[in-house]
Each structure stands twice: as structure tokens, then as C-alpha cells.
Amino acid sequence: MTQKNIVMDVNEIPKGSQWILLSIQHLFAMFGATILVPFLTDLSPAVALVSSGTGTLAYLFITRGKIPAYLGSSFAFIAPIIAASASEGAAGAMVGGFLAGIVYGLVALLITFLGTDWLMRLLPPIVVGPVIMVIGLGLAPTAVDMAMYDNEIYSSTFMLVALVTLIITIIATIFFKGFLALIPILIGIVSGYLFALFQGIVDTSQIKAEWAEIANIGSVGDFLGAIFQMPDFIIPFVDYAPLEIINLQIIFIMVPIALVTVAEHIGDQMVLSKIAGRNFLKDPGLNRSLFGDGVATLFASMIGAPPNTTYGENIGVLSITRVFSVFVIGGAAVLAILFGFIGIITATINSIPTPVMGGVSILLFGIIASNGLRMLTDNQLDLSDKRNLVISSVILVIGVGGAFIELSEGVEIAGMALSAIIGVILNLILPGKESGHGKGALFEESD
Template identity: 50%
Template sequence: MNDVKYDVNDMPKPGLLVGLSFQHLFAMFGATVLVPILVGIDPAIALFSSGLGTLAHLTVTKYKIPAYMGSSFAYIAAMQMLMKTDGIAAVAQGAMAGGLVYLLVALIVKFAGNAWIDKVLPPIVVGPIIIVIGLSLASTAVSDATMIDGKYSGTSLLISMVTLFAVILFNMYGKKIIGVIPILLGLIVGYLFSLILGLVTGQEIVHFASVASAKWFQIPSFDIPFVNYDFKLYPSAILTMAPIAFVTMTEHFGHVMVLNSLTGRDFFQDPGLDHTLTGDGLAQIIAGFFGAPPVTSYGENIGVMALNKIYSVYVIAGAAVIAVVMSFIGKVSALLNSIPTAVLGGISIALFGVIAASGLKILVENKINFDNKKNLLIASVILVSGIGGLVFQIGGLQITGVATSTILGIVLYQILPEPKVDEA
């Protein structure tokens, strides 16, 4: 922990705080606006709700956990289906139902306690799960870095590599403020390089048309019950989306475990798992109320913290406030949306890799013995099922990736016997 630059409750100077907050904004922006675009919802609503939900989460967790809430990919299939049948009202109701599931589980944890967590999630389960959280996003990072419209692009690869190496150089050799904001600086380098490359080659790599046509002030297209639509109960939406909350809940546990590892704290104990779950649930209810996609804690932002060693909740709060403000500024949102995918891909390669490496760090620090057959099998199953994308499907409910590997890891740890000393 000696290399920490700003701890959880440290507040950087105002100028630096803004720069650090923008780093987190850029890290979550692409994924947060992509989900509503895929579903057919105004991206500005998602930006607004992610910021407001993050502030709600920080408040509920007593400003002790540096977690950013962004649009959840786990609900995409369910939302797309509901948008075709019952519309945004059903999606919103399903999102709020998922939030209520979080609150219910939080209530159970509050009275039953959370001493069971160490028994259910020991280092041999936690480490590989964190590796999966990082590496399960690897294909997305590489695709963003090398593809345009599903086809390989040498131009994208060049841009992403320039961005990646800029991040690496700023992180390794940057002094003072430069070493603190390597991701933001890498993004700027990648963006400027894209502009120059476009001018030299005649390609339109950065698209400014949407920026020119966007308004300066623009209220997001909120969909609020009793205001924009009449309230009606949608049982199908509740039954479709509420169970998915259990899937994202396992990701929530994983992200908190990563933050525990990075900060040297135990957030399951302070402020407590009941508070972290309540914060997530409240953020999701807020998102549903305004007609935005459900939200969840973001691995991208955890990656930023892992890279720059800055865990300040005030930086996260700053990013949340900026996101809310940005949602009302049409031109700024359009400008952010003009960042080439290849630039985001180059940054993602660094971020997701750092998350995976933090999982390895847990295994090393806890001196996990892989000559122990139980440990070897648990890690093997978690890694292959998680990175490979093993799917459990029950009716319309799909459990994939991180959630699947988490469940398998927990079950195997409980049912596999400890090997005898001469077999270990």
C-alpha cells in the first residue's frame, strides 16, 4: 500500500481532481452509452442515471467505496425483447424490480450478517474470479482495438497501439501530475493522432458531424412514470429482469473483492455488504425511474484505479457530477462520443490486463499452493468457464461468464474435500 497516491478519503487539489474525474468519465463512457444505443434508449439518460446512481451509491456506502455505476450489459437481451413488446415502461419497471431484489438481499444480509463471505469466497476462489473479470473483457478490448464494422483494420490497430504505448509511457515515466493521469493523457494522444492520421490519409477517422449538429443545451429524453407514461404492471418484465439481478450481484461481489485487494480494506465489513448492495439497488431503481438501463459497478473504472493507484471517492464523485452535467450538454456528449473506438480499445487493453493481474496478486500474496489438487481444480474450472463464456440457461434466464464461474467456484470449494497431506 506504500505506492498509493491518493487513498479512499484523500481529496486531490481541485485542478487535479477534475482531470482525474475525467479519466473515469472516459473509462466508463463508451460502455455506458453503448448499452442504451443497442437497446434504443437515449444515451444521455444513461449518462445522467449513471452519475446520479453513483452519487447515491457513494452516499449509501458513507463515501467509503470508490465504485462507479454504469450501464449493465447483463440486461441487454431482456431489454431488447421487452422494447419490442411492451416498450420502455416495461424495461423501466424491470430495472426497478432488479433494484428491489438487491434491497431484499441487503436486508437479509443485514440481519444474517456477512461472516459467511470468507467461508464462501476464500482467496483460491476470489483470485481466479478477479482474473476472469479482467480477461472476460479481453475480447472486447482487442475487437475495439483492431476492428471496424466487424472487419480487421490496420488503421485501428495503429491508433490503438499508439494510445496503449502512450498510456504505458506516461504511467511508467511520468512525473508528478503526468504520472497521475496516464489514461487521460493517453486518450488525448490517441485522439490527436487519429485526427492527424485522418488528415494525412484522407480517412474520416474522427466524425465531427454529430458534434456540429448537436445542441449546446439539451434535456435528456427522460421516461418517468406518471409523467411520460401511465403506470401499468408488467409481470413479464418483472419475471424477466428481476432474476438477472442475482447474476449482476455476483459481479458486484467480484468488483468489491477487487477493490478490497487494491485498497487493502475489507468493504464487506466496513461499510458492510448490506450497504454496498443497498447502494447498487438504489442506483438501479433510480435508473429505472428515469427510463435508463439498469446500472452496475464498472470494472473499467476499477482498472483506472489499479493503474494510477488513486482510490479517492471524491474523484469518483467528481466523475459522477461531470456525467450528470454532460448529459445536458449536447455538444460535449457528442464530442465524447466522437472518440474513435480504436482509442478506447488501446486504453482497455491496459485497464483490463491490470484487473486480471490484481487477481494473480491475490493468489501470490496468500501463497496459494497449486500442488494441492483442490486448489488446482477450482482455479482451472473458474478460469476456463469464465473466460470461455460458459452459459447456464434456464428458460429465458441466462447466467454467463463471471457469474457462471463464480457459482462454480463457490460450489466446488464447498463440495471438494481437502486432499490428504500425502496427496496435497
């Protein structure tokens, strides 16, 4: 691969003020999506920010500082987290997240010894694409409910706020240029929040309390106490007993989705490689990048945050700025950790009304589904082929329809997880496997 128009290479250290500004860009790019996931899953946005930053730093260390990737909360796990939390509370979701991190580690280990061919056979585009579509479409009712209902009662004010937020987010996505085009979610949330203020549906009591505490500062100690607050971490063996919570239900909810996010991770690495003019699949290697992702997810599960994944928004920042320095990425990670401990920021995030999040979610979840469709088109999948048509159709209806198989009382494989498992099985047993890969090269490692 050839390197073109590089402003700052992977291991270059930027100067002071430039370093801060470049890192803030990455912080803004990931911020909207990273806080949206815990917002939707009833987890702490502050903990998610801390997890995002620490997970990114761990990823940079494990990949030997060779891949400029930022990690944030994974959208693929929203529905599984909600399902796991429904059965075992937030602790159930954390145990499931830990298991997902283990899957990353096992896949990385297998790649080390066996290469990627086995993974390509297990997860071809005809399986991964429709499952990604299920992830987005399955979340559609959540977005619409947030946009329309105030305590399960239809609210025209909520709907108006959601529509205004959605429209502004769409305008930012389509018409804004440069860096602004990379933060449409953040622009939509901020604009929707301001509009919601004028509609009188923003509870600012927590923000006022934070400012009142800051106003009464009398010493340096008081200042630090007023500004910095401990996030609501959920720690295993302290807040819950993991071994008492783990069960087959949680395993079947979370683990199959990890296989799909592994395929998404590989796609991100390919895009990063093309942008940076390097082959990250070979150096430092896909096994290291996957292991780094897994460690970040393991850590997230141990403090009460959603699983982490590499962020497309930050890849977009790299593409525009041509600044590939891992020190810039590391700076953004440190800022994210600091933000997680600043009380006024946490209070502001907690005050965002649900219709604002509902408005941006309508677009985001639709984009997730469209990305699944894009995987099919990019790999030139022939859906007139009966085999491809059968596999994609079954995955979509089972996943979106909410089908489930009850293995025993209280143990079932449902929805998204079931669709992924059945998709993998159908792909393995039906003849003509070559057609499921299309004409693209999902796992091709270019020189």
C-alpha cells in the same frame, strides 16, 4: 487505525476555487472508464455520467457522509449487459441492472443481521479471483474486434489507431507520475482521438452542428437551449414495461455477477480504510456502503445507465492528494451530472472512433483479468492444492469457453454467470474449504 498525513479530513469543506479544482481531479479520474462502459454496451454516455453523479450523491447520503468514495460504470457488467440487450434490447439490460441492485440490498440486509462470515464462506478468493479473470478474458474478443474491424472488414488504419492509443496509454500508466498516473485511460483516449483525427476516421458532423447552434445564440434562452440537452434516458413504465420483460434468462445473466461485484466492493472498502486511516467496514458499516452501492445501481437501471460501483481510479486520487473530503467527491458528482446535460460534450464522446476505445480496452480488460490473478496471489492461494486447482480451472474454462446450460427453450445460464455459479457450488461441496481462503484476509476488519 491511525490517520497519517491528512490534508483534508472526511467532513472538511474546502474553499471555493480549491474545491472546484479538487473536484475536477476526481471527474477526470473517473471520466475515461465511466464513458467506456456505455460506449461498449451501446448505452448513452451522457446518461452514464448523470447516473454516476446521482449515484455518488445517493451513496454519500446513505453512508452518512463518512466514506469518500466515487461511483462509476461497472466493467463487470459489460458482457451481461450485451447479452441481456441481445435478447430483450436495452430495456432487458435495465431490468437486469435493477435485479443486481436488489441483490446488493439483500446482501446488505444479511450482513446487518449475520455479519460477513457467511459471505466469506460463499465467495472466498479461490472463487472470486478466477471469476474476475473470466470477466476480463471474456471481454478480450470485444476489444480486439473494435481495434481491427471497420464494419466487419479488417482495417489497417483502425489497427494503427488502436495500437497508437494502446502504446500511449501504456506509457502513461508506466512512466507518468502523480495525478497523471491516475488518468492513463483519459490520456490514451484523448491522444488516440487526436491521432484518429489526422487519420480521417473521426466523424465530427455532430460536433460542428452543436457549435453552429451555439454560434447562432441570440438570447439567454437560446444559450441555455444550445448548451444544455436532455440525455437519452430510458425510463421504466414510460419507454418499456418491466414486468413484460423480466424473465429467467435475464436473472441468470445478471444476478450471479452481482455477487462477484459485492466482493470487489468489500475489497475497495478495505483499501479506502487503509488509505484514510479509518475502518469504514465498521463505521458507517459494510451494510450501509453496500446498500449505497445498490441504490446507485437501482437508480442507474431506472434511467438507462450501466450498474455503478466504487472506482479504484478515484481511490488512487485520494491516496495521492490525501484529501478525503466527501464535499470534494460530491462536487465531482455534481460536475458529472452537468456534463451529462451539455450537448457539446455528448457530441464529442459520441464521435470517438471505435479503434480508440478498442486500444484502451485491450489494456483495461487485461488489467481486469490480472486483478483476478492478483487476488489469488495477495491471498497466497496455493494452486498446487488439488482443490484450488480444480475450482480455478473449471471456472476459467467454463467462463472463457462460453459454456452454457439450457434450462428450457430460450432460457440458459451461460459463460460468466455459469462459471460463477459452478465455482460457488464446487467450493461448498468439495472438502478442505480452508485452502480456498489462502493466507490473506479478504474480509478481515482491522481495528
